[in-house]
Amino acid sequence: xxxxxxxxxxxxxxxxxxxxxxxxxxxxxxxxxxxxxxxxxxxxxxxxxxxxxxxxxxxxxxxxxxxxxxxxxxxxxxxxxxxxxxxxxxxxxxxxxxxxxxxxxxxxxxxxxxxxxxxxxx
Numbered sequence: 723x724x725x726x727x728x729x730x731x732x733x734x735x736x737x738x739x740x741x742x743x744x745x746x747x748x749x750x751x752x753x754x755x756x757x758x759x760x761x762x763x764x765x766x767x768x769x770x771x772x773x774x775x776x777x778x779x780x781x782x783x784x785x786x787x788x789x790x791x792x793x794x795x796x797x798x799x800x801x802x803x804x805x806x807x808x809x810x811x812x813x814x815x816x817x818x819x820x821x822x823x824x825x826x827x828x829x830x831x832x833x834x835x836x837x838x839x840x841x842x843x844x
Contacts, residue, residue, distance in 0.1 A: 723790045725829040730798045733838035767797040768818045781817050
């Protein structure tokens, strides 16, 4: 599994699609969460966390049950250390942080995409 992180509009998806010569990807804004493993590329994993929180599911438990072997996961860096006032957004920040720590630990490689430039972290 490869994990790509970066700012919301830093070109992560475009970079990954070009690098792997793909044009299809999972995104919770257009796909059912049940289809998450049907794609090689999973975009905006942080939005999946929000979706699951809004459905009163534990996103960490839900996502850790899935096998992301041979998947490419893309996530947005959120809040940059700012603690949100809204309870849901605090839970989102905490769960996204926990998920990213897990994904980095199990990934074969992790990259930060900064304005379309790949920086290898792991």
